Amino acid sequence: MSKTGFRLENAWHPIEGDPSGGFVFTLVNLTDTPISDFKLAYTALTRVMDNPACENATFLLRNANFHQYAPPAGFVLEPGASWRFTVRGLWRPAKHRTDGAKSAYLTFSDGTHHTIDVADLMLEGRVSEPQKPLLPEGRVTEPFSLLPWPKQAKLQAGETPVVLYPAAGSTLADVKAMDTVLSLHRRLFSAAHQPFSLIAVEQGKAIRFQQSGSLAAEAYELTFAEDEIVLAYGGDAGRQYGLTALAQLHDGARRNAALFRFPGSGTITDEPRYGWRGCHLDVSRQFAPAPDVLRLIDILAWYKMNVFHWHLTDDEAWRFEVRAYPQLTTVGVMRGPDEPMLPQLGNAAEPVGGFYTQADVAAIIAHASELNVEVVPEVDIPGHSTAILAALPELVDGQEAPDSYRSVQGFPNNALNPAIEETYVFLGKVFDEMVELFPSKLIHIGGDEVADNTWMASPLARKLMEKEGLDGTFGLQSHFMKRIQKMLAERGRSMAGWDEVSHGGGVDPDGTLLMAWRAPEVGVELAKEGYDVVMTPGQAYYLDMVQDEAWQEPGASWAGTVPPHHTYHYEAVGDFPEDLKPRLRGVQACIWTEHFLNRNYFNHLVFPRLPAVAEAAWTPRERKDWDRFSALVRLSPTL
Template identity: 65%
Template structure:
């Protein structure tokens, strides 16, 4: 049992964002004195606040440290209570409270503090509705995403599927890859495929058919064999995954799902870009978790893994030219350069991906026809970078001259510091050897208003280049970055704010519209290729219901799985610019994912809902069918 426990509650107050009450219980056998209390929370205390019973000693973004009044001693079994009014926003859910806590004593010791959810006072907390209905199927086949066309007749369930005689080695290898994928996702289940002929099974005959579209496949079922036709390896894999899904459902829920004996499936993806993003800066995910997520993407026929490798909270990629990025920028803790954030407690937390790790992950993804698109977030969201490499800072710029929306001071790479470009050039040089992807994502989001305006170097740059304000400085910076990427054979991808201040050359640029759906329309009309990933539908960290007890973020409202499933990004775009829409993407931001249970509760089944929206045309979608099938789908 913990020696100390922190309970927190929030009470609404008219005319403000409410009042927080903190109660620290001393469960030890000794009096508690001479300490400070540190905690991390997305509900941040504002500069202008009133604290009764204690004092704010230090705050940096989500990190807070409070002191009791002088002379306080908490006896065994006693408590210390203080309140704070003056917050940067109103909490909406129980997960908006404390994410980690610890005490620091005068001798430098840090001791963990247990804590619970943020309690709601003085208001009804609402009731969270069921997120999935029981589901109902008109056609008894477990396929997700649902195919373009299907005409099948159910029959006997084969024991297993196996390659027909004289199958080519490349098709055998493809089948082996999918059976291994299935074994990783469902290790307790019988495999769907065998490489050997099995009595009671059914043969798969592979046909290469050049008239079939790229990434498409066709399946024809007879009593004796299944013919899988495709023009390329990706289409063949998608066909094999569909066969594995059909067999999986018929075995798992035989009273609902069947395996076809006769008929055909013709299928191809709706969009080229069917993506899922993962933020590994706020929370670090080891290689095994990343590869499992990629397995889940492949099972759902998603083909892009957007890997968000850097942010204010950490830099996670080994760069041999600058080892400090991993040595300093990937560590957070009470005595580290980067203070605790978002779940870090008394013990330091660290983690980064070596270049060998990256090569393994990229190769694993490629074997499953998933492209890894890496992101280093610049020029904003760069606190970890700047603290790791102080030579990137304009030393004449006043500290805390601007703050990001998350509360980080002076967190953007300076466009007027020439070392910025030398640094990024070396980073890009190493990244292009690791990631063969067409695009390199450079972020470009949430650069704080007023960034760099107190920098003498930037003032001189603005005068020299006739630039006005932060947005035009960012455009100047990103134009140089785009040239650097082009010189290395890569195209620029970024968030929608890349378009600000004049943006960059539209040719070879892909922007992700995240703030709201209307932004995607504006970008397409400006001539950018667009991936739609609006927070209101496709951000999988958003709470799934309005109720207080439902976990997740709140800035974009809430998105139940049915809303995520039904949302049609294409429907927002005028017909004249629909060709600029490359596809859609789910985003997994990890501020709220301090446990595996929260990850799985928030990401699934919404990730599969996005996958079906990316693959399946509107007229083929069916929420009740999806709900019946997705219950059998894997989680992290």
């Protein structure tokens, strides 16, 4: 039974002549009390237009994903009864069960708000197919648990030692590195047999460490013999990756001895395919507590990924402490019916917040650094700035109509105005604190999804356009980005951004890293313009995308269907001409969290596709094997 006393059932149905179809909502009263004079609000990514056609309801308000309706005047919802209403005028059709209402609440005549339960979106008028298996059973022709698979491996199976331990004469640094990977394994697999001991153990096997000047910093070589294992490495990262490979080999042989063995002899010669092996996490839409962030970084390290791109701000919230502007994490982080920002993306009557203190940030960076993972912070500007403008209304041109443009997500007037000088004062103080917190030489400044007509109703922006000879929204955006680039350079930092940073004339490509997300061919065009590129196309590497076309499969679908098989086989370098390949820095998975309402959704959508990106980032194309991956990835840790 519903815990709240009410349940909102919702369904989508096709409509002839209207490809977007329509919604049917039914509010069921499971209480013993009749209600009247109320309003119903829900959040949904399938948004309605400004004047939707409603039957048996009055449309009141939409703000991005927030929608509100009222029943007909005088309507009373009796105990056990239901209120049914329909809505037409959707921006797009619903394609999956997560495209409906994610949360809902009632507002009563006394102004109080009451969360209600929401059911999955049902499908009317078509067959609702069940989810399909996402992975084949898989098979291995070489019985060794290594993911990502190494560049070269010539191994023969042997007996699995109880543990591996440092050989006599190992340095303190070697033993500390071993302890780091042992601790990583114990955090990820707390019930599994530990792979290492820091002291000699009977029936164990020794690891002898050798630093080699002939190996690159991230490269390692393993030589297996009857009496010991020799780990040669180029730098600290290479030593860690070699130890991680040993931990994986031991872990697989212990947890699935029927399929995997530990090497008794042979060699592994290994180094990464790409220097940038990244994973992005959006913590603005859905807040991830610090322990979850730490565990995700652990998983990245387990798969030899080396960049954590932390998307810390967006329309929905500002998530890290800035001491110069405390209102960013008081006003700019709160969503709720009576808060500065309305509920979005699964929020209901209870106010929600959440942010990282500077101490939290420092601890997360220190943890990542120990695992050779670089933390690249993102402050998404000039668009996606609703939270900033809610906290700092002085950054708004007061002469501009308050709803003169909307973002693709439906947020009104959500971009920082390039013509307001206080904008740069604000960002300068933010950057000052960021460079003290984040050691990365890159600061990601977003730059994506600025609506075509942004700032065109701002007299201040119009005046700046005339003074500087700028052409429209994207000319203004380029002017803004060039100033930001200069501000970062003055602080010893370089700019990273999404591919739209190149719009309107872009910025100086020298030292600028852009991420191609809209389509694979965008990356090639950026490289032609002189930018260094990370490939992260939504069509392959966005881990919020649905993995199957079935209605029951959760996730977004704007970039199409992205099954694990496609993510695994996608070749980022495929369309790059030979002379542009040096511009391709690497690849990155992106975890956008609009659909991530709980940990089960997270794990279902992120795995096995995150390990698939990790193998694409590390393993040479000719060494990849889908069947082997499908067998190995079943040992994967999850959040």
